[in-house]
Amino acid sequence: MPTVPTNAVPAEVTAIDTQARGPLLLLLGSGLLWLVVGGVLALIAAIQLHSPQFLADCAYLTPGRAQALRETAFVYGWLANAGLGLALWILGRLGGEPLRGLNWAVAGTLFWNLGIAAGLVGIATGDMTSFTLLQLPRYVLPLLVFAYACIALPGVLAWSGRRADMMYASQWYAVAALFLFPWLLMASQAVLLWWPVRGVVQPIAAGWHVQSMWTLWLAPLALAVLHYVLPKVSGRTLPAYEWASLSFWTLLFAGAWTGGRHLVGGPVPAWIPTMAVVAGSLLLFHYLVLVINCRGIMGAEGTGAGFLRFGFVAYVLFGGLDFLASFRSLAEGSQFTLVEPALREIGLYGAISMMFFGGIYYAVPRLTNRVWASGAMIGGHRVLVIAGIVGAVLALAIAGNSQGSALLDPKVSFAEMANQMRVSLLAHTAAQAVLLAANLLLLVNFLRSACCCGTSTEAPPALFAVESAKEGSAS
Amino acid sequence: MKNGPLLFTGLFLAFLISFAGLVLGAHGQLGRLVPYHDDTEGGSFPQRVSGLAARGQAVYADLGCAACHTQQVRRPGFGSDKDRGWGERQSVARDYIHQARPQLGASRLGPDLANLGSRQKSDEALYALLHGGSATHPAYKFLFETRTIAGEPSPKAVKVAGAARGTETVPTERARALVAYLLSLSTAYDYPEAKPLAPIAKAPEAKK
Numbered sequence: 001m002p003t004v005p006t007n008a009v010p011a012e013v014t015a016i017d018t019q020a021r022g023p024l025l026l027l028l029g030s031g032l033l034w035l036v037v038g039g040v041l042a043l044i045a046a047i048q049l050h051s052p053q054f055l056a057d058c059a060y061l062t063p064g065r066a067q068a069l070r071e072t073a074f075v076y077g078w079l080a081n082a083g084l085g086l087a088l089w090i091l092g093r094l095g096g097e098p099l100r101g102l103n104w105a106v107a108g109t110l111f112w113n114l115g116i117a118a119g120l121v122g123i124a125t126g127d128m129t130s131f132t133l134l135q136l137p138r139y140v141l142p143l144l145v146f147a148y149a150c151i152a153l154p155g156v157l158a159w160s161g162r163r164a165d166m167m168y169a170s171q172w173y174a175v176a177a178l179f180l181f182p183w184l185l186m187a188s189q190a191v192l193l194w195w196p197v198r199g200v201v202q203p204i205a206a207g208w209h210v211q212s213m214w215t216l217w218l219a220p221l222a223l224a225v226l227h228y229v230l231p232k233v234s235g236r237t238l239p240a241y242e243w244a245s246l247s248f249w250t251l252l253f254a255g256a257w258t259g260g261r262h263l264v265g266g267p268v269p270a271w272i273p274t275m276a277v278v279a280g281s282l283l284l285f286h287y288l289v290l291v292i293n294c295r296g297i298m299g300a301e302g303t304g305a306g307f308l309r310f311g312f313v314a315y316v317l318f319g320g321l322d323f324l325a326s327f328r329s330l331a332e333g334s335q336f337t338l339v340e341p342a343l344r345e346i347g348l349y350g351a352i353s354m355m356f357f358g359g360i361y362y363a364v365p366r367l368t369n370r371v372w373a374s375g376a377m378i379g380g381h382r383v384l385v386i387a388g389i390v391g392a393v394l395a396l397a398i399a400g401n402s403q404g405s406a407l408l409d410p411k412v413s414f415a416e417m418a419n420q421m422r423v424s425l426l427a428h429t430a431a432q433a434v435l436l437a438a439n440l441l442l443l444v445n446f447l448r449s450a451c452c453c454g455t456s457t458e459a460p461p462a463l464f465a466v467e468s469a470k471e472g473s474a475s
Numbered sequence: 476m477k478n479g480p481l482l483f484t485g486l487f488l489a490f491l492i493s494f495a496g497l498v499l500g501a502h503g504q505l506g507r508l509v510p511y512h513d514d515t516e517g518g519s520f521p522q523r524v525s526g527l528a529a530r531g532q533a534v535y536a537d538l539g540c541a542a543c544h545t546q547q548v549r550r551p552g553f554g555s556d557k558d559r560g561w562g563e564r565q566s567v568a569r570d571y572i573h574q575a576r577p578q579l580g581a582s583r584l585g586p587d588l589a590n591l592g593s594r595q596k597s598d599e600a601l602y603a604l605l606h607g608g609s610a611t612h613p614a615y616k617f618l619f620e621t622r623t624i625a626g627e628p629s630p631k632a633v634k635v636a637g638a639a640r641g642t643e644t645v646p647t648e649r650a651r652a653l654v655a656y657l658l659s660l661s662t663a664y665d666y667p668e669a670k671p672l673a674p675i676a677k678a679p680e681a682k683k
Contacts, residue, residue: 048613049584056613063613064539130536130578165477176486183490187498197502199571203579204501208493216490249485256493262581265549267566269504272497332554336545336583407583410558414585415610 013369019098020089020154021367023105025450027085027151028360030113032443034077035353039436041070046432049338050418050425060124068123068135075133075213076144077116079352081109083221084148086359087174088155089367090228094171095158108150115143131192131206132262133213138193145182152178169244173224176252180216184209200267207272208259214347215255215283222315222352223251225359226294226308233308233362234300238293247289254282261322264331273326280323287319303378307358310386314350318343333408338400338421345393349435357385357442364449373448377441384438391431399424505568511666520666523573524659531656534649536576538615545580546589548662550671562590562662564669570662585611592661598654602633602646605653618650 045066047054055061061069092099099105119136122128127137136144155178159171167175188209191197197205227244231237238244257279260272290312297309321343324330334340361378365371372378399421406417510519535541548562556562566589571577595601608614619635624643631651632643646654 052611052613053608056608057616059615059617062538062615064542066539067542068539126537128537128539130539130541130576132581160479167477167479167482172482175482179483179486180490183487184494187490187494191498191502196575197498198506199508199574200568200577200579201498201502201505202577205498208497212490212493249489252486252489253492256490257497259493259497263579265553265565266547266579267568267570269501269568272501275497328553335554336581338582340581403583408555410555418584418611 013366014093016092016096016098017089017366018369020092020102023099023102023109023154024085024089024367025364026106026109027081027088028364029446029450030109031078031081031083031085031356032360032439032446034073034081034113034116035439036436036443038070038073038078039432039439041066041073043429043432043436045070046425046429050422050429059126065124065128068128069120071133072116072120072123072135074348075218076119076136077113079218079221079348079356080112080148082356082360083177083218083352084151084155086225086356086363087177087221088151088158089363090170090224091155091158091174094168094228095161096163097158097161099154100157100161101154104150104153108147108153111143111147112151115140115147119144129193131188131202131209133210134188134192134206138189141185141189141193145185148182148185152182168227169238169241169248170224170226170228172245172248173220173227176248177217177220177224180212180220180252184212184216188212203263203266204259204268204272207262208256210262211259212256215251215258218348218352219251219255219315222311222355223290225355226297226312229304229308229359229362230294230297230300233302233305234296236296239296240289240292243289244293247286247293250282250286250289254279254286258283258322258326261326264326264328264335273328276326277323280326283319284323287316291316302362303372304358304360304362306382307354307361310389311351311354311356311358314346314354314389315352318347318351321346333404334400337403337407338396339404340400342393342396342400345389345396350389350393354385354389357381360442360446364446368449370449372445374445377445381438381441381445384434384441388431388435388438391434392428395424395428395431399428508569508572510572511569511664513664516664520664521570521573525655527652528655528659529575531652531654531659532574532576532578534653535578535656538653541578541580541582543580543582543584544578545583545587546577546660547579548587548589556587559586560594561587562593564662564665566662567666567669569666569668588657588660590660590662592658593663595658598658599634601654601657602650603635605646605650606633606635606644607637615650618647618653620645620647 044055044061045063048063048066052063088099088105119140122137122140123135127139128135129137155174159175188205191205192202192209196202227238258276260268260274261276261280264273294312297305297312300309325334325339325343361372402420402424403417406412406420510521512519547566548564549556550565551557570589604612605615606619621638621642621644624641628643629645632645635644638644
């Protein structure tokens with residue numbers, strides 16, 4: 001019987017954690033700060049959906065700009081910082097040596113966050129581009145590529161200088177995300193912003209960018225976290241590990257080809273949306289293997305496991321729904337409606353963010369060598385964030401469904417359509433407020449834990465005791 | 476998986492193949508589209524727009540108008556675009572070849588604007604909407620200057636609801652560019668590729 005590798009690294013705090021504490025907490029903390037900033041912007045954008053006159057006279061926050069600001073703060077601020085922090089931590093632990101070049105990571109984090117802040121100011125003052133997930137002005141993008149490379153350097157060094165030949169699934173995913181993001185950001189900005197391609201090739205390239213951000217960067221980061229933490233909290237190995245690499249390559253090779261999924265019925269050659277359906281059906285294999293391998297998370301216990309479980313279910317759900325939405329018959333009604341943001345919310349918040357939350361809850365006590373400052377805040381965050389995500393997705397989906405039916409009926413005016421959606425959009429605003437409250441709780445808890453306000457682990461707390469026992473059985 | 480260089484090569488190929496296939500492939504197919512010359516009409520289509528309208532596209536993009544408006548008409552029978560009067564035909568790639576930044580958009584909280592210039596001939600209603608807003612549209616007062624009339628009123632002043640006596644509302648350069656751009660949007664010309672395919676006629680039955 002082949003030996004099945006597990007992420008069998010001693011789970012107690014090691015020199016690797018201690019030495020990486022400052023830089024990684026800086027990354028995670030920056031991410032959480034952007035998450036709260038993004039939450040405020042999301043709330044503004046949500047209010048503007050049902051009350052268009054809200055802040056209408058403020059040129060910096062037109063509905064289009066508020067949405068772009070929110071999306072940028074969320075993806076480039078929160079997801080990037082947190083994802084990189086977790087990826088470096090995982091690669092350091094699996095590399096078996098303390099991370100090298102951490103000064104580069106610190107400098108990179110500072111430049112990255114400066115770049116994002118400058119980019120947000122640029123968006124608010126009129127330098128926004130109109131490409132989804134690439135609204136940042138082009139003048140900050142070279143800085144972001146440079147900063148990303150600096151942050152990624154310790155991760156790449158840990159991977160290339162790893163002690164063991166064998167690479168774990170979480171290493172493939174983390175390394176993929178580290179390498180692929182700068183390439184795709186360089187390629188996208190080249191063909192969209194510096195030397196723009198002509199006419200509708202721009203929306204096609206923008207579609208490729210959006211799907212690549214998802215399948216070549218964010219999904220690999222989240223799956224690295226899932227594959228690393230899962231065996232530790234469930235105490236089990238991956239049941240079909242030999243299939244995991246095929247699942248990995250399917251995601252990478254087929255994922256970006258779904259770029260035409262946003263252009264169904266658009267002024268582009270028919271093969272582009274058709275290719276999205278073909279690639280989407282190939283991706284089903286990736287989701288299937290993932291379900292087989294990671295289903296153990298459903299029965300796992302621990303603080304992080306609850307978040308990972310939710311994230312895992314949302315990830316598979318998103319995959320299925322995203323595939324369905326690429327079919328012409330369904331796109332006819334759902335295209336251009338709030339069903340699309342509902343789907344994005346499932347993907348970016350429900351799947352990726354929740355897996356990152358799970359990773360953060362697992363990693364921070366090991367980095368700080370202290371348990372979280374407040375268990376009640378963790379519980380509060382979990383309840384609020386789940387309620388917020390479910391509420392936001394349902395509200396947007398219901399509003400989008402009614403918008404879709406209204407758009408198909410030429411007799412319904414836009415004012416009537418807005419009236420029909422009003423209650424759902426109010427509920428969506430409430431959900432965004434709940435999400436903001438949830439993430440404030442997490443930020444406060446994180447700051448208290450990181451600033452040495454937590455309980456000392458001299459008497460091992462329950463969290464560590466339970467999880468260490470499981471990790472022992474997994475290794 | 477043990478081989479690091481193989482992983483790296485695989486990653487690069489995954490990135491390169493999708494980029495080359497989707498982006499460069501589409502560029503190869505559409506990058507050299509030229510305007511369609513029509514002898515009957517005595518001109519080439521799409522026509523180039525004025526400098527002011529071209530600048531207006533940048534205003535449209537930076538204000539984020541594409542967050543609520545699309546500029547792509549779907550084919551008759553796919554959605555209700557034609558029935559809503561947004562266009563008689565579907566948008567095609569050639570419609571966008573002169574646009575520096577095509578604004579296809581992905582959300583319809585407001586109407587499609589691909590053909591706005593064909594159904595909206597005067598700028599008055601657009602200025603009124605931009606200044607005063609509506610139940611579904613924000614009022615962008617920052618695109619206008621309200622000033623006391625000193626001497627002759629400005630020829631650029633526009634009529635807006637609720638203006639105080641002795642004052643005038645003048646659109647800024649950005650507002651004028653935006654409106655010029657919106658009025659320039661037209662997909663009225665019928666390209667051969669935009670016509671729906673004619674059903675294949677049945678071959679006459681062979682004489683027995």
